[in-house]
Amino acid sequence: MISLVTGGAGFIGSHLCEALLKAGHTVRVVDNLSTGRMENLQDFIDNKNLEVHKVDICDAKALSPCFENVDWVFHLAGLADIVPSIEEPVYYFNVNVQGTLNVLESSRKHNIKRLVYAASSSCYGIPDVYPTPETSAIQPQYPYALTKYLGEELVLHWANTYKLPAMSLRLFNIYGPRSRTSGAYGAVFGVFLAQKINGQPFTVVGDGTQSRDFTYVTDVADAFITAAKSNLVGDALNIGSGEHQSINRLLELLGGERTPLPKRPGEPMITFADTAKIEEKLGWKAKVSFEDGVGEMLKRIDAWKNAPVWNQDTIAEATSAWFKYLS
Numbered sequence: 001m002i003s004l005v006t007g008g009a010g011f012i013g014s015h016l017c018e019a020l021l022k023a024g025h026t027v028r029v030v031d032n033l034s035t036g037r038m039e040n041l042q043d044f045i046d047n048k049n050l051e052v053h054k055v056d057i058c059d060a061k062a063l064s065p066c067f068e069n070v071d072w073v074f075h076l077a078g079l080a081d082i083v084p085s086i087e088e089p090v091y092y093f094n095v096n097v098q099g100t101l102n103v104l105e106s107s108r109k110h111n112i113k114r115l116v117y118a119a120s121s122s123c124y125g126i127p128d129v130y131p132t133p134e135t136s137a138i139q140p141q142y143p144y145a146l147t148k149y150l151g152e153e154l155v156l157h158w159a160n161t162y163k164l165p166a167m168s169l170r171l172f173n174i175y176g177p178r179s180r181t182s183g184a185y186g187a188v189f190g191v192f193l194a195q196k197i198n199g200q201p202f203t204v205v206g207d208g209t210q211s212r213d214f215t216y217v218t219d220v221a222d223a224f225i226t227a228a229k230s231n232l233v234g235d236a237l238n239i240g241s242g243e244h245q246s247i248n249r250l251l252e253l254l255g256g257e258r259t260p261l262p263k264r265p266g267e268p269m270i271t272f273a274d275t276a277k278i279e280e281k282l283g284w285k286a287k288v289s290f291e292d293g294v295g296e297m298l299k300r301i302d303a304w305k306n307a308p309v310w311n312q313d314t315i316a317e318a319t320s321a322w323f324k325y326l327s
Contacts, residue, residue, distance in 0.1 A: 003228075004028040004070045004112075006057055006103060007077030009036030011179045012118065012171075016074055016221040021047050023225065030066050031077065032056040040178045057099035060106070067110040072228045075103050075155075076118040078148065081184045085144035086321045096147035097154070104158045104166070114228045115155070115166035119236060121213075121271060123149040123170065130244075131274035134170070134236055141266035142326065152236060159234035168236040169227060172273045175293065176217030177300050181307035185318040188212070188247065189297065192254060194307035201257040203315055208248040208258070210269045213240040216288035216296075226284045240273025241286045253294045259312055264319070265326040 003020050007013040008029030013036065020027045026049045029041070033054055044050060055062050057077045067073070078096045079085065085092045100117070107115050124132050125139035140146040152168045159166040175189045185191070192202050223239045251258060278284050310318075 001071045002026045002028060002069055003072040003074065004030060004067060005074045005076060006030045007036060007075075007118075009033060009038060009040050009052070010076060011040070011176075012174055012217055012220055013074075013076045014040035014178055015176065015217045016076070016224050017041065017050070018044055019218070019221040019225060021049055025049065027051070028066060028070065029053065030055050030057065030063065035079075035180065057102055058094055060102040063102050064106045064109060067106040067112065070110060071113045073103065073107050073112050073115040074118070074224055074228070075100065075115060077103075078118070078151070080144065081186045082142050082144055083319055083321050084184050085147070086142055086325050089143040092143050092147045096144075097150045100151035100154050104154060104164065107166075108158065108162055108164055113165060115164060116224050116227045117152060117155040117166065117168040119152040119168045119170045120145060120148040121170045121172045121238065121240075121273065123152070126266070126268045130270050131240075131272040132238070133274040134238055134277055156234055156236065165233050167227060167232050167234065169223060169239045170236055170273075171220060172213040172215055172238070172240040172271055174217055174220050175214050175297065177296065177303065178217075181304050185310060185315060188250070190304065190307060191310050192250070193297065193301055193304040194309050196254055196256055197301050197304050198309045200309055200311065201259040202251055202254070203261050203310060203312060204247060204251070204258045205261045205267075206263045208251065209246055211244040211246040211272070213244045213271045213273050214250075214290055214293070215239060215241040215286055216293040219286040219288050223278070223284050226282050230282050232281055235281075237278040237281065238273040238275055239278065240275050241290070242273075242275055243290070244270060244272040245290050249290075250294065253291065254298070261312065261315060264322055266322075
């Protein structure tokens with residue numbers, strides 16, 4: 001079987017590629033390497049069943065040939081992070097929406113057998129219910145969340161209208177090895193690990209009681225493959241750990257001093273996936289405990305030795321647009 005992974009040189013994409021190769025697939029990576037890194041593929045770059053195509057999903061003409069003879073498509077390519085999406089909404093729309101349309105049309109043209117889209121739980125905004133089910137109101141708070149949801153709407157519409165065998169997975173807070181080490185101010189694990197390895201205090205928003213549904217990346221890769229094996233079409237499912245952990249609990253496991261940051265508008269106090277639907281429909285459930293996952297991150301902390309080290313001042317500057325537009 002030939003599986004194509006857009007964004008395959010990225011954090012989650014590289015783990016998915018590794019799992020597919022172990023399962024005996026030929027894996028075709030499509031990545032423009034703007035945020036993905038070839039280093040993420042180094043553990044299996046010599047595998048004869050791996051192909052890497054430096055192609056941008058926004059380039060429909062260059063993208064289409066990559067889909068020839070493909071069985072499964074996993075669409076993970078896209079732009080992440082909140083602040084850059086506020087500052088450059090057109091760019092985010094072009095990549096996350098138009099790019100997704102290009103992937104769908106290439107998939108349709110080449111009669112692929114399955115497509116699984118990486119959606120975002122940020123579509124729920126500040127939820128009214130915890131744990132949050134798929135039936136919750138869609139209320140994106142910033143352009144990143146909106147564009148990822150619009151991409152999902154395209155996927156589900158193509159499944160309904162064109163009978164494309166496609167579905168969507170709404171990912172909660174994913175962490176693990178190979179998570180991004182540079183670029184915009186973003187995910188808490190990258191920020192904290194760079195601070196820890198450099199002996200700097202952890203920058204904590206508010207009092208640290210806010211919690212997140214931290215889900216380990218190998219569990220997420222397993223969820224994508226499980227979804228591809230299924231016959232489910234035209235549906236969206238949450239991917240979460242089945243629990244939520246406070247930032248204070250994360251700090252206990254990491255160990256170190258802290259320094260405060262102001263609370264941010266549009267940011268929920270809790271993210272917590274209701275995973276009953278995926279457990280019922282696909283029999284999938286996360287396996288890696290939070291303690292084990294954090295332990296694996298600490299074993300690989302050297303990967304963050306060259307990552308940017310954020311502090312109160314640089315974070316304030318990097319997040320100024322957040323407060324300007326979302327307050």
